[in-house]
Amino acid sequence: MRVADRGGGGVIVLNGEQVELPHGVSLLATLQSIGITDESKGVAVAVDGEVVPRTHWEAYSLHDGARVEALTAMQGG
Amino acid sequence: MSALEQSQSIEDPLVIGGRTLGSRLISGTGGFASMELMAQALTASGSEIATVALRRIEMPKTGAGQRGSLVDVLARAGVEVLPNTAGCHTARDAVLTAKLAREAFGTDWVKLEVIGDEETLLPDAPELLAAAEELVDDGFVVLPYTTDDPVLARRLQDVGCAAVMPLGAPIGSGMGIRNPYNLTLIREAVSVPVVLDAGVGTASDAAIAMELGCDAVMVASAISRAADPVKMAQAMKAAVEAGRLARLAGRIPRRLYATASTPEEGLAQL
Numbered sequence: 001m002r003v004a005d006r007g008g009g010g011v012i013v014l015n016g017e018q019v020e021l022p023h024g025v026s027l028l029a030t031l032q033s034i035g036i037t038d039e040s041k042g043v044a045v046a047v048d049g050e051v052v053p054r055t056h057w058e059a060y061s062l063h064d065g066a067r068v069e070a071l072t073a074m075q076g077g
Numbered sequence: 078m079s080a081l082e083q084s085q086s087i088e089d090p091l092v093i094g095g096r097t098l099g100s101r102l103i104s105g106t107g108g109f110a111s112m113e114l115m116a117q118a119l120t121a122s123g124s125e126i127a128t129v130a131l132r133r134i135e136m137p138k139t140g141a142g143q144r145g146s147l148v149d150v151l152a153r154a155g156v157e158v159l160p161n162t163a164g165c166h167t168a169r170d171a172v173l174t175a176k177l178a179r180e181a182f183g184t185d186w187v188k189l190e191v192i193g194d195e196e197t198l199l200p201d202a203p204e205l206l207a208a209a210e211e212l213v214d215d216g217f218v219v220l221p222y223t224t225d226d227p228v229l230a231r232r233l234q235d236v237g238c239a240a241v242m243p244l245g246a247p248i249g250s251g252m253g254i255r256n257p258y259n260l261t262l263i264r265e266a267v268s269v270p271v272v273l274d275a276g277v278g279t280a281s282d283a284a285i286a287m288e289l290g291c292d293a294v295m296v297a298s299a300i301s302r303a304a305d306p307v308k309m310a311q312a313m314k315a316a317v318e319a320g321r322l323a324r325l326a327g328r329i330p331r332r333l334y335a336t337a338s339t340p341e342e343g344l345a346q347l
Contacts (some may be wrong), residue, residue, distance in 0.1 A: 010310055015133040034136055042148035043134065050174045065218035071132065073147045075115065076107040076130030076296055077161040077188065 021062060028057035031070060042073045067071030087322050091293050093270050094186070094218035094239035098124045098263025101158065101287070101316045103272065109306060112146065114155045118300055122310035127151060128158045128188050128297070131178055148182070159220070161188040166201065168208035175212050185210060189221040189241065202229050206236065213237035222274050227262040232266045233312045241260025241267055242274035242295060247285065249298040251278030254285055264290035280309070280316035288328065 011018050014030065021030065027047065030039060036043055038054045045052050046069045052060055062068065087347060091098045104124040109115035119127055129147060151158055160178030165171035175187040191208055193201025199221055212219045218239045223229055226245040233241050243263050246252035253276055254260060264271055273286035274295040283294045296313050303309035 015136055017136055034134065036134065042181050044131070044177035046173060046177055049173060050169065050179055051173070053180060069177075071131045071181065072134045073129045073158065073181065074132035075112075075147060076132075076150075077105045077128030077163050077190075 014067045028062035101293040103295040108301030118306040118310040168225045170203040171208040210236040218270040222311045227266040230263045230319035240270040244275040246276030248275045253282040280312040284316040
């Protein structure tokens with residue numbers, strides 16, 4: 001688990017779109033920018049192919065180039 | 078039909094992974110014209126669980142994402158979420174998707190799909206087996222969508238899958254059960270529940286699956302893309318019950334020639 005403030009900011013890829021981030025922004029703050037909070041139901045997040053549990057979102061600092069996938073339930077199957 | 082089945086009754090519930098289900102019809106949530114229609118059809122189907130997929134949350138500028146609304150609608154309809162791994166082509170992607178679904182929905186159940194071909198959406202057997210084994214080891218209750226291959230079904234059971242979900246025909250094809258003999262062999266090959274998945278086009282297909290000894294039927298497109306999904310959901314519910322009753326009742330053998338049901342004795346000599 002990465003510690004907050006170790007990240008140097010830069011550009012991440014959030015659901016396939018490039019997003020610029022200032023230094024030290026947490027995963028939670030990034031998710032909040034697209035309307036997700038750690039109370040949002042039916043949502044899960046992976047960073048660089050690993051699940052990040054919601055209890056860790058606040059402390060998780062995104063590194064430059066991180067690939068974030070924020071997923072939710074869709075009709076299917 | 079086994080002696081065990083003969084002693085069963087129509088009321089006996091389905092048990093998967095230690096959990097009792099009252100309905101033997103599992104529904105999909107995809108393909109409905111509206112969320113409201115989906116909710117009505119799910120209620121009419123009597124399904125207790127319905128599959129959902131995991132997809133990217135819509136970014137704010139690309140549209141107003143109705144986050145959580147599907148989960149809310151399912152909860153209001155009294156239907157539990159069965160996450161699937163639809164769209165995954167490798168064991169790695171399917172395993173990660175299952176773990177994300179566990180995080181999102183708080184369930185360790187997963188309908189495992191690993192697709193090997195875009196045109197037919199047929200399962201990729203080696204990847205499916207690898208993903209199933211990894212997920213079982215991680216504590217998941219795994220329900221794998223599989224080809225109608227009795228050997229693969231047994232291998233999936235052997236790695237610990239809670240049920241097997243063989244196809245009757247390709248997903249969304251509505252072609253019915255193309256190889257009833259293989260379903261019969263699968264029923265004999267495994268002791269875990271067999272859930273027919275994919276291929277059902279109309280109610281009689283669901284009834285045939287149950288008559289062949291399947292423990293449950295999964296229906297998605299046949300309901301959601303029917304001209305009247307609510308009516309078709311009712312039809313599927315009735316068909317699953319009828320097929321199950323017929324299986325338990327024990328059908329007569331097929332014969333090439335007639336067997337009179339009226340006695341010859343006492344026939345008038347006219």
